Amino acid sequence: MRLQALAPLAAAASAVPVGVGVAAAAAAAAAAAAALALRKKELRPTVQGESTSWNSAILSLCPTLTAPYRLAAGLSNGHVETIFAAWFRKKPHVRYDREVVHMPDGGCVALDTEDLPQAKQLPEDAPVLILLPGLTGGSEDSYVQHAVVHAREAGIRAVVFNSRGTSESPVQTAQFYSASFTEDMRNVVAHVRNRYPRSLLFAAGWSLGANIMTRYLGEEKERTPISAAVAMCNPFNLPLSDANFHRGFNKIYDWNLARSLNSIYKQHHHMFEKEAATPGGRPYRADLALKAKTIREFDDAITRVAFGWPSVDAYYAGSSSSLSIPDVRIPLLIIQAADDPIAPKEAIPFEAIQANPRCLLVLTPTGGHLGWCGGPGGTTGAPWTDAAVAEYFTAARQLLAQPEFAEAAAAARARHPLGAPAEPVGVWTQGETTHQAP
Template sequence: MAAATLSTVPRSSPPPRSLLPIMASASSSSADPKLSRSGHGLRLPELREESLSSLEVVGARRSLLTRFASLQPPYKRFPFLGWNRHVETIFAAFFRSLPRVALRRECLRTRDDGTVALDWVSGDEQQLPFDSPVLILLPGLTGGSDDTYVRHMLVRARNRGWRVVVFNSRGCADSPVTTPQFYSASFTEDLCQVVDHVSTRYPKSNIYAVGWSLGANILVRYLGQESRNCPLSGAVSLCNPFNLVIADEDFHKGFNNVYDRALARALRKIYKKHALLFEGLGGEYNIPMAANARSVREFDEGLTRVSFGFKSVDDYYFNSSSSSSIENVCTPLLCIQAANDPIAPSRGIPREEIKGNPHCLLIVTPQGGHLGWVAGEEAPFGAPWTDPVVMEFLEHLDNENSDGSKSSKNILLDGVPQTSPSLSVHIQ
């Protein structure tokens, strides 16, 4: 089976777009030697409960994690970096290696005449079996397929024989904007159409999704919204802010202002590329405020909350929080958070809701920053600690579903079954 064509280069200069997406990274180009995948099963070692002692684990299916080889070593931060959440976050953003992968872009027109861009690994339509599992990647705010954390996860999954596609939201990674609307933390319609599109194209494949930061919030909202009708077979949420009201409160404190200004700058840049589409909008829109926003909150006040029909920014944040969606999730879901995340505060994690849902599992690491996780065998310049865990979880689900049924959304995390028009271009 052919692997994705790639090379890896170190990051030695600031990344091209927002600070939030670059504050993440994902997996490495090499397959995990501890995990063997065959057509009908994974051979997982039986590990001791003590292997989880360095982590906070919430969920009725905690015992599943004791079988994961990726969780056998205790979580141990990398020397000189893990002592401070901002140091770890920024180091991962600027110095983690960058996999190079040839991608094929497909522009998908949505029902409201908007456009999103789907980036597939070039050549996989010929190289992979038609029924290979499919993984949809959802980047963070203003992020896309050219961000390091997305590329790492893409390469790891592809090297395990998975078909991978990056969902670039409207305006992100040069995704076309064809209507005066971007996207928001509450908007799941584009994701719904992307999942339907992928499912129609690959009807014999199991489909999974991984979301980071704001992408994780959108993903969890989608899972709760679709509930038992969700076509996804499993999902992973990484550094999800969960409670956007709490996240907004912390976003304006101390050093967090650096992230806030960087994200506002990235949002302004996307807006200015498409400013003509927004000319003449009246009503509650405050286009000058959005165009000159110095904070994410200002951009949301001037444009986002009005576009999606919210009375105020606080109303938007409250009603867009994915914490309220957890109780309705019926798809196997793994959430991984860092206790010291400056952007997705630990106090916003819906621990009780996750504990009460047998489909959900939560891992909280003691350090990690915002999608830094500079720990594990590939630290400090390689993939973050989370990537092998994510891949092992997804392969566990796909193994449980290897009997040929299309959806594993009714398989609990311990494997006990329950009720059960586009344009393509090539980019580098």
């Protein structure tokens, strides 16, 4: 879930009853910006996971996951760090090649890869990392752009998966969502695998993108061609995370994200209105979606209808990736912040993660949501997670070439051999363009 467009926070303070004043939080973020050179706190992540040979090797090859990091004292608050990152994080302004991919049901997604000069282009068989942004996020977001750059510097080609309607991905029908929570993910993975048949496939997601990715991994189990994955700030338990949205200052995030959803939806409202009025069409509540003040209200009017759930509560309960952790069959690194106001610590399925030998949880004491401002690039540079994730996939690439772990990689290749028809029926490239991220 992205947190752009937070400028209206102060204006909204009088309209939304919250426990912490919006103006005070905005002032705290500004004060933190002015005090970056002041004293810093040293913090250390904690790690949970079974002591497998893979996890032990990863921890030895990825010192960032356990090493202390330093953060400006003024930012060691989940709300402040979340807002600060959204307002002040610098962007590398990545130039992208965009591929619009047509889904079998008529919907479209946009896949963005970095547009590089010949001298910087990666080998054809370089590993490929599929990136899944948050709820309304996309290629233009600062945290996504930094991840693309860090991946390339590690010799990994990043492919940003922009969901339907996000990052100006075209919407041509009322198929704003696929048939299931993970269907587009399944088609995109197959499409990327088909396009880069000699490459190792990795995946990483943030927030709702992490939830979708984890659900996909649980559904696919051993069938996935992805060799390793990273989930960051995953809300995990959607009913619990929804309830958390309605507490105190968190209502501001709920309002802002609903506002972002509305800004996308309004461009396509007429399609949903027409679909709802068509005999046998999905019973979207199009007018209610226009008035939605919370994510829950929007999901009740549009999302759960698209997926065929009888209620929004049933949709949240059935789509929670905490249910999928026991079924994950590839190495999954999970990075969460203990003070995340949107993906609360209470939603993390600690017992299920500990019981699955393929999972490894790294919990940072701070970070907020999509914040992690204690990175090596400074408080306004890339998130702390960027270095950790690049280090993790570099280590995974190394380990998968070793005899002890190569069997799993060979099994994945055997399930998807070169020359096999990996492209799903009905998936095709609709068009390709180049664009500059803001």
